[in-house]
Amino acid sequence: MAVALPGLVLVTAIALWGVAVASAQVACADAVRAGARAAARGEPVPAVRTAVARAAPAGARVGVRRGVETTRVEVEVAVEAPAAGGLPAITLRAHALAVTEPGVGGP
Numbered sequence: 309m310a311v312a313l314p315g316l317v318l319v320t321a322i323a324l325w326g327v328a329v330a331s332a333q334v335a336c337a338d339a340v341r342a343g344a345r346a347a348a349r350g351e352p353v354p355a356v357r358t359a360v361a362r363a364a365p366a367g368a369r370v371g372v373r374r375g376v377e378t379t380r381v382e383v384e385v386a387v388e389a390p391a392a393g394g395l396p397a398i399t400l401r402a403h404a405l406a407v408t409e410p411g412v413g414g415p
Contacts, residue, residue: 336383339362347374379406385400
């Protein structure tokens with residue numbers, strides 16, 4: 309019985325980490341979609357970056373590149389594993405493209 313309890317705690321911690329990873333991936337996808345919508349409306353790059361940063365998980369890196377035809381929005385975040393599990397962090401990434409509105413300046 310004494311051996312089963314630490315194992316149960318470890319399995320529970322890893323399961324909760326899995327939920328945190330899934331939640332962070334959904335947040336990343338939502339963030340890039342918010343940025344793509346802002347870019348499609350023709351908002352300036354700083355406004356697009358702000359929209360993405362607001363929706364992204366804490367500690368995420370945000371990238372916005374506006375080209376002549378498209379704007380690319382990227383989010384990357386590392387989700388740390390539970391210390392007891394001894395697993396490495398998982399890096400999650402999401403990106404979206406939006407057509408650059410006519411008349412909107414390039415990069």
